[in-house]
Amino acid sequence: MTTFDIGTLDDYEHGQATQVRRGDRVLVVVRIEDDVYVLDDRCSHEDFSLAQGEVDVATCEIECARHGAMFQLKDGEPASFPATRPVAHYDVQHEAGRLQVVVK
Numbered sequence: 001m002t003t004f005d006i007g008t009l010d011d012y013e014h015g016q017a018t019q020v021r022r023g024d025r026v027l028v029v030v031r032i033e034d035d036v037y038v039l040d041d042r043c044s045h046e047d048f049s050l051a052q053g054e055v056d057v058a059t060c061e062i063e064c065a066r067h068g069a070m071f072q073l074k075d076g077e078p079a080s081f082p083a084t085r086p087v088a089h090y091d092v093q094h095e096a097g098r099l100q101v102v103v104k
């Protein structure tokens with residue numbers, strides 16, 4: 001298991017999607033209240049950045065801005081067409097005020 005640092009909770013705005021690059025990984029980080037969700041920043045329908053989409057804080061989903069597919073932030077599963085495959089999802093640990101993304 002590997003972890004890498006993506007900063008602190010205050011680095012992210014509630015209800016906003018932020019693209020974060022670490023090494024060769026491109027991630028989308030979404031904060032909702034005190035929870036932080038991390039997915040690969042690549043829609044599973046076509047290669048498009050999810051960080052450009054809108055976050056629905058009520059349903060805890062992110063919309064792909066290209067064709068409108070919705071993904072659950074908690075596990076990356078698609079919630080609507082045209083996407084049918086999940087996006088990779090990563091657990092986040094809080095350690096001494098820092099956010100650590102867990103890569104297995």
Ligand code: FES
Pocket residue numbers: 043044045046047048064065066067068069082083
């Ligand atoms: S590229 Fe995301 S829904 Fe088509």
